[in-house]
Each structure stands twice: as structure tokens, then as C-alpha cells.
Amino acid sequence: MDHQPNNPLHGLTLQRILEELVDHYGWEELGQIVKVRCFNNDPSIKSSLKFLRRTEWARKEVEQLYLDTFFL
Known part of the structure; x- marks a missing residue:
């Protein structure tokens, strides 16, 4: 199995990333940020x-x- 210790997205699915962003921002704000x-x-x-x-x-x-929101 490939390990990517310097990649904070390693092991995260796109679905999980999106769900966490929607939980954090909501669809309306997310749509304003990412057009x-x-x-x-x-x-x-x-x-x-x-x-x-x-x-x-x-x-x-x-x-x-996602990185800017949860890792910075």
C-alpha cells in the first residue's frame, strides 16, 4: 500500500471532502466560494x-x- 505522509488528502474520498465542506459552509456559501x-x-x-x-x-x-478550511 502506498503511504503518502505529506499528502493531507490521502485516504479521503471526494465524497467525504464534499460532505464536510457542505456541513461547514452549506450549499449557498459553498456555491459563492466555488462558482x-x-x-x-x-x-x-x-x-x-x-x-x-x-x-x-x-x-x-x-x-x-478543504485544505484551506481544515488544515491552515
Whole structure:
């Protein structure tokens, strides 16, 4: 098994990251921070995960927000 001691996202799923951000910010504020339609129009975890898995720039923004929120 690959160990990545310097990667704080290692072992976290995108779903868990998104759920924690939604719990912390709520959909409305999250949609203001990361400007993607799936956070602003009828948001759901399922539709957001589908979009984030297909859209690298948006996934990176969400991952960076997670790091900035919970690790800095």
C-alpha cells in the first residue's frame, strides 16, 4: 500500500471532502466560494460528485478549499 505522509488528502474520498465542506459552509456559501452551477442550482451530493469527477479544475478548487478550511 502506498503511504503518502505529506499528502493531507490521502485516504479521503471526494465524497467525504464534499460532505464536510457542505456541513461547514452549506450549499449557498459553498456555491459563492466555488462558482459551479451544481452547487447553486438544486445542489446534491450525487450531482456534485458526478461533476467534480469529470471536471479537474473544479475538483482541485474543492480540494484546495478543504485544505484551506481544515488544515491552515
